[in-house]
Amino acid sequence: MIPQAAGLLLVLIGGTTAVTAQTRGPIPHLSPPPTAYVVPTPTPQAPPTGAPPAATPPAGLSPLLTQPGLIFGTPERASPLFRSTPSPAPVDQQKTQSYRNDLINQRFQLDRQGVSPGTERYREIQQQLNQPGSR
Numbered sequence: 001m002i003p004q005a006a007g008l009l010l011v012l013i014g015g016t017t018a019v020t021a022q023t024r025g026p027i028p029h030l031s032p033p034p035t036a037y038v039v040p041t042p043t044p045q046a047p048p049t050g051a052p053p054a055a056t057p058p059a060g061l062s063p064l065l066t067q068p069g070l071i072f073g074t075p076e077r078a079s080p081l082f083r084s085t086p087s088p089a090p091v092d093q094q095k096t097q098s099y100r101n102d103l104i105n106q107r108f109q110l111d112r113q114g115v116s117p118g119t120e121r122y123r124e125i126q127q128q129l130n131q132p133g134s135r
Contacts, residue, residue: 103129 107125115122 100129 037038103125107122107129110119110122111126117123
């Protein structure tokens with residue numbers, strides 16, 4: 001029985017190698033990968049050692065180079081011909097606008113309550129709103 005098993009084993013091994021050889025196909029021929037051209041970096045060079053100093057122009061150096069700062073003075077600002085009225089600071093403007101908005105809200109509330117425009121409180125609010133400084 002051992003020789004029959006050995007023969008069967010040889011047949012099976014031979015069959016599998018033949019089948020795998022057929023399924024694999026030809027072995028691909030590998031070519032080397034394409035090479036990319038790389039530009040060589042130039043070697044650094046030392047600076048020249050025998051360079052002569054720069055020549056000075058015959059008229060001398062420009063005052064722009066020798067004197068720091070402005071050559072010409074800044075022109076004087078002409079003062080305004082008219083006097084401007086002092087304007088309130090931004091905080092004062094905000095306070096004034098807030099006060100005006102409060103007066104408008106109070107007048108609106110009086111209108112909603114049906115208060116007549118002839119009442120004293122309504123006239124006071126209207127007078128404060130009509131003042132030139134409250135706008």
